[in-house]
Amino acid sequence: MFRELMTYDNAKKLLFATLDPQPLGSEKIPLLKAYNRILSEDIITKLDIPPFNRSTVDGYAVKADDTYESEENKPTTLKIIGTISVGKCPKIQIRKNNTVETVTGAPIPEGANAVVMVENTQKQENNLLIYRAVTPDENVMKKGTDLKKGDTVLMSGQLLGAPEIGVLAAIGVNYVNVLKIPVVSVFSTGAEITEPGKSLAPGKIYDINAYSLSTAVKESGGKPIFMGVIPDNEVALKNALKQALFTSDIIITSGGVSVGPRDYTPKIVDSLGKPGVIISGIAVKPGKPTTIAFIGNKPVFSLPGHPTSALLIFYLFVRPVIQYLSGNKVISEKIVKANLAVRLFSAKGRKTFVTVKLSRDKNQKILATPIQTGASGAITTLSKADGFIEIPANQQFIDSNEQVTVTLLKNKKV
Amino acid sequence: MFRELMTYDNAKKLLFATLDPQPLGSEKIPLLKAYNRILSEDIITKLDIPPFNRSTVDGYAVKADDTYESEENKPTTLKIIGTISVGKCPKIQIRKNNTVETVTGAPIPEGANAVVMVENTQKQENNLLIYRAVTPDENVMKKGTDLKKGDTVLMSGQLLGAPEIGVLAAIGVNYVNVLKIPVVSVFSTGAEITEPGKSLAPGKIYDINAYSLSTAVKESGGKPIFMGVIPDNEVALKNALKQALFTSDIIITSGGVSVGPRDYTPKIVDSLGKPGVIISGIAVKPGKPTTIAFIGNKPVFSLPGHPTSALLIFYLFVRPVIQYLSGNKVISEKIVKANLAVRLFSAKGRKTFVTVKLSRDKNQKILATPIQTGASGAITTLSKADGFIEIPANQQFIDSNEQVTVTLLKNKKV
Numbered sequence: 039m040f041r042e043l044m045t046y047d048n049a050k051k052l053l054f055a056t057l058d059p060q061p062l063g064s065e066k067i068p069l070l071k072a073y074n075r076i077l078s079e080d081i082i083t084k085l086d087i088p089p090f091n092r093s094t095v096d097g098y099a100v101k102a103d104d105t106y107e108s109e110e111n112k113p114t115t116l117k118i119i120g121t122i123s124v125g126k127c128p129k130i131q132i133r134k135n136n137t138v139e140t141v142t143g144a145p146i147p148e149g150a151n152a153v154v155m156v157e158n159t160q161k162q163e164n165n166l167l168i169y170r171a172v173t174p175d176e177n178v179m180k181k182g183t184d185l186k187k188g189d190t191v192l193m194s195g196q197l198l199g200a201p202e203i204g205v206l207a208a209i210g211v212n213y214v215n216v217l218k219i220p221v222v223s224v225f226s227t228g229a230e231i232t233e234p235g236k237s238l239a240p241g242k243i244y245d246i247n248a249y250s251l252s253t254a255v256k257e258s259g260g261k262p263i264f265m266g267v268i269p270d271n272e273v274a275l276k277n278a279l280k281q282a283l284f285t286s287d288i289i290i291t292s293g294g295v296s297v298g299p300r301d302y303t304p305k306i307v308d309s310l311g312k313p314g315v316i317i318s319g320i321a322v323k324p325g326k327p328t329t330i331a332f333i334g335n336k337p338v339f340s341l342p343g344h345p346t347s348a349l350l351i352f353y354l355f356v357r358p359v360i361q362y363l364s365g366n367k368v369i370s371e372k373i374v375k376a377n378l379a380v381r382l383f384s385a386k387g388r389k390t391f392v393t394v395k396l397s398r399d400k401n402q403k404i405l406a407t408p409i410q411t412g413a414s415g416a417i418t419t420l421s422k423a424d425g426f427i428e429i430p431a432n433q434q435f436i437d438s439n440e441q442v443t444v445t446l447l448k449n450k451k452v
Numbered sequence: 453m454f455r456e457l458m459t460y461d462n463a464k465k466l467l468f469a470t471l472d473p474q475p476l477g478s479e480k481i482p483l484l485k486a487y488n489r490i491l492s493e494d495i496i497t498k499l500d501i502p503p504f505n506r507s508t509v510d511g512y513a514v515k516a517d518d519t520y521e522s523e524e525n526k527p528t529t530l531k532i533i534g535t536i537s538v539g540k541c542p543k544i545q546i547r548k549n550n551t552v553e554t555v556t557g558a559p560i561p562e563g564a565n566a567v568v569m570v571e572n573t574q575k576q577e578n579n580l581l582i583y584r585a586v587t588p589d590e591n592v593m594k595k596g597t598d599l600k601k602g603d604t605v606l607m608s609g610q611l612l613g614a615p616e617i618g619v620l621a622a623i624g625v626n627y628v629n630v631l632k633i634p635v636v637s638v639f640s641t642g643a644e645i646t647e648p649g650k651s652l653a654p655g656k657i658y659d660i661n662a663y664s665l666s667t668a669v670k671e672s673g674g675k676p677i678f679m680g681v682i683p684d685n686e687v688a689l690k691n692a693l694k695q696a697l698f699t700s701d702i703i704i705t706s707g708g709v710s711v712g713p714r715d716y717t718p719k720i721v722d723s724l725g726k727p728g729v730i731i732s733g734i735a736v737k738p739g740k741p742t743t744i745a746f747i748g749n750k751p752v753f754s755l756p757g758h759p760t761s762a763l764l765i766f767y768l769f770v771r772p773v774i775q776y777l778s779g780n781k782v783i784s785e786k787i788v789k790a791n792l793a794v795r796l797f798s799a800k801g802r803k804t805f806v807t808v809k810l811s812r813d814k815n816q817k818i819l820a821t822p823i824q825t826g827a828s829g830a831i832t833t834l835s836k837a838d839g840f841i842e843i844p845a846n847q848q849f850i851d852s853n854e855q856v857t858v859t860l861l862k863n864k865k866v
Contacts, residue, residue, distance in 0.1 A: 069648065070678055073667045087831050088657060125643030125684070127654035143644055143757070145655045184831045191835065199862045200671060204664025204759055205835040208657075212649030229539030230557055234483065235626030240541035241559045243502060243622075250618025253487045257614060264484055270539065343557070345618055417501050417598045421605065421619040448613045 043321040045431065046354075046389040049330070053355060054362070056316055058335035062218040062287060062363060069206055072198045074259070075216035076365045081192040083209040086182035091146040095177045098137045098159055098166055099150035102174045113160070113167035122147060137166050146178055153177035185209065195365065217365040222260040222356075223282035224252040227303060228293040228343060229270035246345040247292035250420070254352050260288070260360040276306050283310065283333055287363065290356060293343035303340045304329040321431060323385035325351040346419045350391055350426060353447070372446040374425070376406035381438045384429035393423035394444060406444050423447055457735040459845065460768075460803040463744070467769065468776070470730055472749035476632040476701060476777060483620055486612045488673070489630035490779045495606040497623040500596035505560040509591045512551045512573055512580055513564035516588040527574070527581035536561060551580050560592055567591035599623065609779065631779040637696035638666040639679035641689060641717060642707040642757060647680055660759040661706035664834070668766050674702070674774040690720050697724065697747055701777065704770060707757035717754045718743040735845060737799035739765040760833045764805055764840060767861070786860040788839070790820035795852045798843035807837035808858060820858050837861055 044052070064078035093099065100116060108114040116137040122128045124143040132138065132149030140146075140153060151174045158170040185191060191205055198206075198216070206214060226248040234244045245267050252262035263286055268278040275294075282289045294303035308314040311333035318329050324347035329340040339356050341348040376396060384390040394406040406427060409419050425446040429436055436442060458466070478492035507513065514530065522528040530551040536542045538557040546552065546563030554560075554567060565588045572584040599605060605619055612620075612630070620628060640662040648658045659681050666676035677700055682692040689708075696703045708717035722728040725747035732743050738761035743754040753770050755762040790810060798804040808820040820841060823833050839860040843850055850856060 069663060070666065073670050085652065089652060090655060123643065125645075125655055143642070143657075197862070200664045200668035200763060201834045201837065201861055203667045204660045204763065205831055207648045207663035208660045208759070208831045208834075210648045210650075210652060210658045212647075228557070229537065231539075233626070234621045234624045236624075238499065238503060238624060241504060241539055243557075244624045246618045246622045249483060249621035250614045252484065253617045254614035256487050345622070349614060349618065417619055417622045420615045420622075423615065447615055448611070 043319045043326065043388075044317055045321050049317050049320045050355070052316060053330055053337070053359070056313070056332055057337065057359065057362065059362075060365075061335050062220060064215045064217050066213050066215050069203060069212045069214055072203060072206075072214050072216055073200075075198050075214075075219075077192055077194050077196045077198060077202075077214060078217045078365075079215040080190055080194050081206065081209070081211065081214070083185050083187060083189050083191050085209060086187050087185035087208060088179055088181060088183070091181050092179045093140050093142060093144050093146060093153045093177060094179050095153055095155045096141045097139075097153045097155045097157075097177065098168075099132060099140045099147055099153050100137045100168070100172065101132060101134065101150060102152040102172050102176065104135055104137075105152070105154060105168050105171045108168040108171045110169055113169045116166045116168060118161070118164050118166050151175060151178070197366065220260045220288055220360050220363040221263060221286040222252075222255045222288040222290060222360065223263045223265055223286040224248050224255060224290045225265035225278060225282070226267050226292050226343075227270065227275060228267075231267045231293070233266055246417070246420075247341070247343070247348045250345060250349055251290055251292065251341070251352055254349060254357070255290070255360065258357040258360040259364050259366060272302055272306060275303065276310075279307060279310060279338070283336055287336060288356070288359065289336065289338040290341060290352070291338070292341040292348045294340070304331070307331045307333070307338050307340060321388045322351075322354075323388045323390045325354075325391075326388065328355070330355065345416050346393060346423065349420065349447070350393070353426075353445070354391075372425075374404065374444050374446060375441055376404040376444050378427070378436055378438055378440050378442050379405050379407040381435055382408060382427075382429060383435045384431070384433055387431055389431045390429040391426045392429070393419055393426045393447075395422055396424040396444065406442055457733045457740065457802075458731055459735050463731050463734045464769070466730055467744055467751070467773070470727070470746055471751065471773065471776065473776075474779075475749050476634060478629045478631050480627050480629050483617060483626045483628055486617060486620075486628050486630055487614075489612050489628075489633075491606055491608050491610045491612060491628060492631045492779075493629040494604055494608050495620065495623070495625065495628070497599050497601060497603050497605050499623060500601050501599035501622060502593055502595060502597070505595050506593045507554050507556060507558050507560060507567045507591060508593050509567055509569045510555045511553075511567045511570045511591065512582075513546060513554045513561055513567050514551045514582070514586065515546060515548065515564060516566040516586050516590065518549055518551075519566070519568060519582050519585045522582040522585045524583055527583045530580045530582060532575070532578050532580050565589060565592070611780065634674045634702055634774050634777040635677060635700040636666075636669045636674040636702040636704060636774065637677045637679055637700040638662050638669060638704045639692060639696070640681050640706050640757075641684065642681075643684035645681045645707065660831070660834075661755070661757070661762045664759060664763055665704055665706065665755070665766055668763060668771070669704070669774065672771040672774040673778050673780060686716055686720060689717065690724075693721060693724060693752070697750055701750060702770070702773065703750065703752040704755060704766070705752070706755040706762045708754070718745070721745045721747070721752050721754060735802045736765075736768075737802045737804045739768075739805075740802065742769070744769065759830050760807060760837065763834065763861070764807070767840075767859070768805075786839075788818060788858050788860060789855055790818040790858050792841070792850055792852055792854050792856050793819050793821040795849055796822060796841075796843060797849045798845070798847055801845055803845045804843040805840045806843070807833055807840045807861075809836055810838045810858065820856055 122140040128147040152172040160167040232242045255262040315331040331338040425444040427442045536554040542561040566586040574581040646656045666678045669676040729745040745752040839858040841856045
């Protein structure tokens with residue numbers, strides 16, 4: 039089972055083929071908390087919008103018939119019998135040659151069927167001079183013209199942004215059923231790893247991956263459970279994994295996947311349930327020792343300890359899974375085209391990913407410059423990389439000045 | 453002061469000229485909560501990274517001198533005197549012709565200056581056969597080669613994503629100083645406005661704007677305080693504004709800015725402090741009655757009641773202010789180029805914004821089709837608009853098939 043490298047494409051196919059497409063179900067939450075969530079129900083309006091005939095202007099509600107002879111220099115005169123305001127049901131009834139003063143948004147009173155704009159009238163005590171005729175329904179928004187009771191307003195699967203939340207409020211909805219967000223447990227392993235903020239004993243280094251990866255989970259729309267550093271023994275690791283399987287939908291570990299004597303993460307993961315490890319090693323550079331397992335329907339990603347490799351493999355394999363389980367069909371890929379600054383060679387037989395920094399050359403073209411990688415530079419690579427490019431496994435090199443597609447790891451104005 | 457229309461450009465200039473560039477200050481928060489926040493301090497590492505000379509491979513720590521004569525078919529033999537593991541300071545000292553077994557990440561013991569990869573060795577009881585010579589420092593990552601104590605790791609103003617949070621963890625930082633997020637109070641006014649979830653009395657409609665706008669605040673990186681619907685009287689409105697001035701950095705009201713008898717929002721805002729209303733009416737369509745005031749250094753935006761107009765003016769005027777006060781220099785504008793489906797006319801003398809729906813035509817080109825607007829369609833416009841285009845005030849029309857730039861109101865795969 040171990041150390042048989044799978045191609046990048048096959049690994050991705052197998053991962054998604056094994057994934058349960060909808061394991062998470064939905065939950066009912068207040069509308070005000072529904073930003074960026076995905077509807078899990080069709081929303082049907084239970085009322086007409088608007089719920090009553092509404093004036094769309096400030097002016098006077100009339101029977102349109104009474105205004106037909108109005109002209110600029112020969113106004114019609116109607117009797118003003120009252121005033122209507124917004125938010126109240128008018129008790130008043132309009133009869134022939136009567137009118138009431140009204141405002142935008144107020145209900146049209148019984149007997150009236152149009153509104154004359156205030157600009158086209160002149161008030162003389164209790165009389166109104168009308169200088170322009172109106173037709174029936176003019177300046178009236180009739181009940182149900184925007185939405186009719188029973189109309190489907192939004193469909194299941196809709197991502198909720200500001201406009202959608204406004205629309206839901208409009209029809210009186212204040213709670214909605216949305217897809218649950220995948221909960222992702224994240225921890226680091228390794229005897230040398232220490233929590234930031236604690237003092238550093240000789241031979242130790244600070245944890246990076248539990249921090250960068252749980253942030254990347256957030257950025258991808260998941261809900262991270264930060265478990266920090268798990269003590270370096272098989273019992274502690276097994277217990278941490280069991281706890282994570284209980285509390286979360288996805289698990290990410292980092293470190294402990296190489297071939298050293300303490301690299302027992304994949305073995306322990308595999309012992310926890312079926313189908314166990316399905317991918318053990320991927321023909322990519324960096325990130326070759328990546329192991330992917332499923333315990334029941336929960337994916338467990340065991341990423342390499344090197345921070346840049348771990349984050350890169352996260353973007354390539356974990357992020358799409360989080361977005362897929364979220365039901366999020368709108369994946370906004372942050373990519374940019376650039377010219378490669380130097381010739382770049384691929385790792386023989388492996389799909390190669392190279393972290394790059396973006397800048398502008400003297401002609402204002404965007405330039406992608408590879409970051410010095412290799413053994414050193416674990417931290418500086420991470421802090422300097424704007425994104426990464428890929429070289430296919432069957433391609434020897436990309437030439438200097440060739441156009442490449444850079445997938446961004448951060449927001450940056452180039 | 454009232455009803456003098458200012459051009460769009462002048463309004464924007466005056467707004468930003470009046471804005472206090474850094475009113476918010478900073479706060480210290482846990483690193484794990486710092487995603488998407490902006491650093492307000494330079495970060496200088498207090499330790500070397502790595503903090504000790506580290507093996508970059510699994511193998512054997514040696515004096516490089518002892519391996520110089522090693523060849524594929526003529527191995528050197530050294531004596532194995534122990535084993536080193538990660539996370540511990542080795543007590544062992546390497547003398548001539550001695551070696552210790554080591555692993556990736558472990559400290560290099562005293563006396564050794566290189567590591568032979570396990571692949572190039574063969575173990576024979578307590579002896580090690582070495583088939584390939586190493587040079588000094590080979591397979592060793594020396595203390596401080598990644599970062600040196602005193603190096604500036606990240607600069608004030610940096611937006612914190614997954615890589616940056618990883619880098620901060622790497623140098624042991626677990627709390628960071630970041631810019632505060634602008635707090636934005638949002639409420640609706642109008643006697644006809646009812647909270648969603650409550651029953652709807654005759655003549656009333658449900659609130660939309662407090663919901664859509666407080667969601668838009670979140671989307672823009674602000675922290676909304678949802679105040680809902682304020683009762684329709686001057687005392688309640690004045691008290692709500694005073695409370696909002698006390699608890700927040702920016703205030704957004706909607707409704708009550710037209711010329712009707714109850715449109716007293718701008719007057720009350722103006723009475724609360726200096727400089728008061730600075731922009732009263734903007735030569736745009738829609739959104740003409742928009743009023744912008746400053747009470748001290750706090751901007752108060754009084755937006756129109758029409759939901760689509762309110763959201764549009766939010767995107768044009770409020771969102772940039774939230775991002776500016778956040779210190780966020782990386783504004784990711786969501787725009788897309790499209791061909792206009794029909795000829796579109798501008799409103800005379802006003803910069804005109806038209807909401808559009810995006811689709812693909814039969815040649816797979818992106819098409820922008822204006823949404824029917826006007827008096828009706830307040831809700832359907834909001835739910836159907838993918839974005840908006842603008843027609844400059846001095847331009848009569850944009851022709852059908854012309855290329856236009858669409859600013860997106862939502863994420864959508866076209």
